[in-house]
Amino acid sequence: xxxARRTFECFGGVVxxxxxxxxxxxxxxxxxxxxxxxxxxxxxxxxxxxGSELSRLNRDPRARVPASPLLVExxxxxxxxxxxxxxxxxxxxxxxxxxxxYRDSMQGRPEADQAAQPAASIPAxxxxxxxxxxxxxxxQAWTIERPPGIGIDSGGIAKxxxxxxxxxxxxGFPAYAVDCCGDVRIGGTAGRRRPVLIEDPFGxxxxxxxxxxxxGVATSGITRRSWKGAGGAPAHHLLDPAxxxxxxxxxxxxxxxxxxxxxxxxxxxxxxxxxxxxxxSRLPHGGVLVLADGSVETxxxxxxxxxxx
Amino acid sequence: MGPLDRDTAKxxxxxxxxxxxxxxxxxxxxxxxxxxxxxxxxWAVVFVQMATGNDPALGPGKAARRPAAKAAARNPxxxxxxxxxPEVESESEAVETETAETEAAESEAAESEQFEVERLxxxxxxxxxxxxxxxxxxxxxxxxAVTSGQS
Numbered sequence: 001x002x003x004a005r006r007t008f009e010c011f012g013g014v015v016x017x018x019x020x021x022x023x024x025x026x027x028x029x030x031x032x033x034x035x036x037x038x039x040x041x042x043x044x045x046x047x048x049x050x051g052s053e054l055s056r057l058n059r060d061p062r063a064r065v066p067a068s069p070l071l072v073e074x075x076x077x078x079x080x081x082x083x084x085x086x087x088x089x090x091x092x093x094x095x096x097x098x099x100x101x102y103r104d105s106m107q108g109r110p111e112a113d114q115a116a117q118p119a120a121s122i123p124a125x126x127x128x129x130x131x132x133x134x135x136x137x138x139x140q141a142w143t144i145e146r147p148p149g150i151g152i153d154s155g156g157i158a159k160x161x162x163x164x165x166x167x168x169x170x171x172g173f174p175a176y177a178v179d180c181c182g183d184v185r186i187g188g189t190a191g192r193r194r195p196v197l198i199e200d201p202f203g204x205x206x207x208x209x210x211x212x213x214x215x216g217v218a219t220s221g222i223t224r225r226s227w228k229g230a231g232g233a234p235a236h237h238l239l240d241p242a243x244x245x246x247x248x249x250x251x252x253x254x255x256x257x258x259x260x261x262x263x264x265x266x267x268x269x270x271x272x273x274x275x276x277x278x279x280x281s282r283l284p285h286g287g288v289l290v291l292a293d294g295s296v297e298t299x300x301x302x303x304x305x306x307x308x309x
Numbered sequence: 310m311g312p313l314d315r316d317t318a319k320x321x322x323x324x325x326x327x328x329x330x331x332x333x334x335x336x337x338x339x340x341x342x343x344x345x346x347x348x349x350x351x352w353a354v355v356f357v358q359m360a361t362g363n364d365p366a367l368g369p370g371k372a373a374r375r376p377a378a379k380a381a382a383r384n385p386x387x388x389x390x391x392x393x394x395p396e397v398e399s400e401s402e403a404v405e406t407e408t409a410e411t412e413a414a415e416s417e418a419a420e421s422e423q424f425e426v427e428r429l430x431x432x433x434x435x436x437x438x439x440x441x442x443x444x445x446x447x448x449x450x451x452x453x454a455v456t457s458g459q460s
Contacts, residue, residue, distance in 0.1 A: 003453060016455060159460050175452055182460035190317050192452055199458035206456070221459035255457060265460065 013181030087126030094151025121250030123275035160265035221253030322440025
């Protein structure tokens with residue numbers, strides 16, 4: 001039994017696929033197939049590609065738009081994230097994030113100086129009328145309905161969703177891991193546990209290691225994909241829905257464990273936006289918070305991870 | 310490796326053992342059936358012989374001739390019974406030979422089956438050992454880590 005591993009650039013970062021299995025199951029071929037599907041999904045869902053299906057949807061003046069199953073799942077996930085977090089994780093802040101300065105993939109650009117964070121830390125709050133609540137999908141007709149003009153941002157939720165999709169295709173192997181730029185889906189028939197290292201937001205050694213056999217892990221933070229905004233103020237991609245501005249809540253990085261990579265991603269963002277006080281309560285399956293003062297808080301799981309069979 | 314991995318290896322070992330036990334049971338059944346069939350056949354031959362009036366005990370074979378010889382020695386005046394005709398004697402010897410051959414074949418088959426059972430039991434023990442080794446190897450081999458950083 002050997003593990004096939006593929007690492008490639010996708011979604012504006014690095015993706016790794018690891019598949020363990022006997023030679024008869026051709027793990028290398030399965031990993032290559034998963035890579036091809038993820039690259040195709042990137043071309044379909046990137047908001048930085050004007051010709052992508054997501055960009056066309058965001059420009060489409062119709063209220064109901066025919067869409068591929070993948071885009072329908074993304075739209076559905078945007079709504080689910082809003083429902084789960086009472087609007088705090090809002091994937092419809094595309095116009096706001098573009099206005100804040102996040103208009104391209106930022107690959108190769110230097111990060112902003114995180115030492116220059118605002119002194120005040122304020123937990124984020126949902127918008128009174130989040131556009132996410134107006135998204136609906138039809139899986140019979142394969143259409144997405146939303147008020148024209150709403151922009152869906154795939155950056156917040158697509159990586160976890162696609163890690164889960166790729167993982168589902170590899171579920172028959174004894175063990176696999178799909179790491180979509182930090183949103184990780186782990187599983188396999190053997191139930192073997194794999195170490196998951198959690199990166200230090202300030203570039204040091206890993207701050208924690210989890211052992212996971214089946215489920216998702218995701219990390220969100222404000223020290224990457226960050227830039228200098230208007231007047232040289234630090235800015236990043238996690239917005240406070242209430243203000244439409246980058247959120248500085250006192251949490252600089254949150255890692256969540258969950259039954260899926262998508263849910264882990266949502267919980268991680270929810271914890272970060274909630275701030276140090278409420279953050280731990282947003283991590284029911286456990287996780288790690290890194291606060292603005294550099295302290296690391298490990299959150300124990302209150303509920304076991306139960307993945308769908 | 311966690312307890313789930315050990316369980317998987319043990320489960321695999323148990324499956325192999327179950328398969329071997331099924332084969333062993335099958336072979337035992339075959340041994341019993343072969344023995345019963347051989348026994349019935351043997352006695353069927355004897356029955357047919359008796360029914361057709363060719364009882365070897367009543368024929369002029371060695372067993373029948375020996376008491377007659379002893380009687381003759383005790384009473385020399387008494388006339389010795391006439392010896393059986395040569396064709397009857399040879400028929401009786403043929404039946405004896407056939408019986409002996411059947412018994413030998415039956416014994417040989419039983420020995421062969423017994424040998425097979427022993428071989429399977431040895432294989433079973435070997436498979437058990439192999440499953441243990443596999444479980445230990447799986448435990449020793451840790452999956453390569455992945456990293457979760459800011460997405």
